[in-house]
Amino acid sequence: MSNRIAFLGCGSMNEAILGGLIDGGTNPADIVATVRRAERATELAERHHGITAIAGEEEPDNNRQAVVGSGVVILGVKPVGIAALAREISGSLAPATIVISVAAAVSIEQLEAALPAGQPVIRTMPNTPAKLGRGVVSVSPGTNCSAAQLQQAKAVLSAVGTVVEIQEGQVDALSAISGSGPAYAFYLAESMAAAGVELGLDPELALLLARETVAGAGYMLAEPGADPAGLRRAVTSPSGTTERAIATFDERGLPAIIAAGARAAAVRAAEITRQLA
Ligand SMILES: NC(=O)C1=CN([C@@H]2O[C@H](COP(=O)(O)OP(=O)(O)OC[C@H]3O[C@@H](n4cnc5c(N)ncnc54)[C@H](OP(=O)(O)O)[C@@H]3O)[C@@H](O)[C@H]2O)C=CC1
Numbered sequence: 001m002s003n004r005i006a007f008l009g010c011g012s013m014n015e016a017i018l019g020g021l022i023d024g025g026t027n028p029a030d031i032v033a034t035v036r037r038a039e040r041a042t043e044l045a046e047r048h049h050g051i052t053a054i055a056g057e058e059e060p061d062n063n064r065q066a067v068v069g070s071g072v073v074i075l076g077v078k079p080v081g082i083a084a085l086a087r088e089i090s091g092s093l094a095p096a097t098i099v100i101s102v103a104a105a106v107s108i109e110q111l112e113a114a115l116p117a118g119q120p121v122i123r124t125m126p127n128t129p130a131k132l133g134r135g136v137v138s139v140s141p142g143t144n145c146s147a148a149q150l151q152q153a154k155a156v157l158s159a160v161g162t163v164v165e166i167q168e169g170q171v172d173a174l175s176a177i178s179g180s181g182p183a184y185a186f187y188l189a190e191s192m193a194a195a196g197v198e199l200g201l202d203p204e205l206a207l208l209l210a211r212e213t214v215a216g217a218g219y220m221l222a223e224p225g226a227d228p229a230g231l232r233r234a235v236t237s238p239s240g241t242t243e244r245a246i247a248t249f250d251e252r253g254l255p256a257i258i259a260a261g262a263r264a265a266a267v268r269a270a271e272i273t274r275q276l277a
């Protein structure tokens with residue numbers, strides 16, 4: 001397999017994976033990224049020295065150029081653009097090139113239908129902490145992906161975090177927890193900062209406290225075998241202040257609210273899949 005990796009559509013998600021791969025030891029010279037805007041291509045090339053970034057507004061065949069000679073191609077445009085992109089590159093793909101999609105809601109069936117017959121395909125669901133090598137990436141192999149090709153893809157993706165293999169039927173549920181999940185944690189930090197301001201703290205200080213606290217708690221959760229409930233209990237003194245806060249969260253139904261949000265994300269994924277059919 002060629003070492004070259006093509007990132008087709010390099011926005012938030014694909015750039016996070018690209019950055020994680022480079023930090024994990026991938027040679028930037030083996031990476032090519034495509035985007036629409038020249039300004040974005042320049043930004044990527046400046047931020048990740050040594051990669052090739054090609055803008056469609058300057059070179060309309062950028063995606064096809066990027067695919068030629070690449071062993072792995074990672075599709076990272078919005079779900080609605082995935083099938084058109086797959087069709088665009090079909091004539092330029094080598095038969096053994098592994099096509100990975102990071103898109104929410106685009107099924108393996110939809111991907112395979114837009115690609116040459118027999119093309120190995122893997123549907124993944126990553127998350128943006130991939131940028132720091134702390135992502136979670138699911139992999140679900142398509143019908144033409146051999147065990148060896150799946151292993152190759154897992155080896156590449158393991159540089160950006162924890163790789164889990166799941167049945168495609170579970171992707172929407174996983175996406176509702178780990179794909180969207182970083183946004184939930186950031187939302188918690190935003191809400192804590194706002195609460196601090198309401199309690200009379202200076203906004204800058206409140207933001208600092210919220211960021212460092214959520215980040216610090218994240219580091220504790222990242223320790224091997226960490227148990228969120230146990231870590232929470234260790235902060236919660238009997239009859240103390242945290243106990244009162246957690247009791248208020250429980251009374252107001254915060255766990256049910258989080259479950260409802262995650263359900264809504266999964267429902268939305270299924271809705272998009274139907275819209276794309
Ligand atoms: N953001 C996240 O946390 C996650 C996202 N995903 C999935 O990742 C995918 C991308 O999402 P996200 O990164 O947030 O989106 P962004 O809008 O940040 O990135 C999309 C990128 O695709 C580029 N692009 C659009 N059309 C083309 C094209 N035809 N050829 C080449 N490049 C193109 C855009 O270029 P330009 O900038 O020049 O417009 C942009 O850089 C989605 O399918 C989403 O479901 C999955 C998990 C998590």
Ligand SMILES: O=C(O)[C@@H]1CCC=N1
Nearest residue numbers: 103104175179180181
């Ligand atoms: O919001 C989205 O649709 C994508 C998928 C998971 C995270 N971001």
